[in-house]
Amino acid sequence: MRCPYCGIDRDKVIDSRSTEEGRAIRRRRSCLNCNKRFTTYEHIETPNKLVVIKKDGSRVPYDRQKILAGLEKACYKRPVSSEAILKVVEEVEEEIFRRFDREVDALEIGNTVANRLKHLDHVAYVRFASVYKQFRDLEDLLDEVRDVLETSQDNPPNQGRLF
Numbered sequence: 001m002r003c004p005y006c007g008i009d010r011d012k013v014i015d016s017r018s019t020e021e022g023r024a025i026r027r028r029r030s031c032l033n034c035n036k037r038f039t040t041y042e043h044i045e046t047p048n049k050l051v052v053i054k055k056d057g058s059r060v061p062y063d064r065q066k067i068l069a070g071l072e073k074a075c076y077k078r079p080v081s082s083e084a085i086l087k088v089v090e091e092v093e094e095e096i097f098r099r100f101d102r103e104v105d106a107l108e109i110g111n112t113v114a115n116r117l118k119h120l121d122h123v124a125y126v127r128f129a130s131v132y133k134q135f136r137d138l139e140d141l142l143d144e145v146r147d148v149l150e151t152s153q154d155n156p157p158n159q160g161r162l163f
């Protein structure tokens with residue numbers, strides 16, 4: 001990094017840490033020429049180049065608002081805090097951007113959201129899954145519900161009961 005005081009590009013990093021939100025790395029640097037200290041931030045590249053392939057084959061730019069809106073709808077009147085919803089969005093986004101660079105199937109996003117939601121609230125999970133999976137019939141939906149109930153016997157949920 002070029003020193004902001006003397007303009008020489010020779011420094012050493014004396015401290016590195018993640019910012020509170022975990023979205024950037026803050027580095028304290030010491031210029032090897034003039035010994036002054038300065039700070040740099042390394043940010044995660046704004047993840048809006050990802051393209052989502054929808055079920056009908058059309059492509060739309062990735063939009064985290066859509067994930068948020070879907071989650072809010074699924075969690076309507078459920079005991080899930082907006083902090084918990086935002087945390088799911090962050091986790092889903094992180095996972096999606098780690099696994100895909102250019103294109104991602106909308107179904108993958110749906111699965112990722114559903115997996116997180118499953119542990120958070122069963123009703124919200126089934127609501128969400130019934131939209132993105134588009135169960136063919138009631139039997140499919142019931143299979144899914146049974147699945148969730150079986151899983152929940154191994155891992156008792158913190159909150160929410162199904163029906």
Ligand SMILES: [Zn+2]
Pocket residue numbers: 003004005006007008031032033034035036
């Ligand atoms: Zn310097």
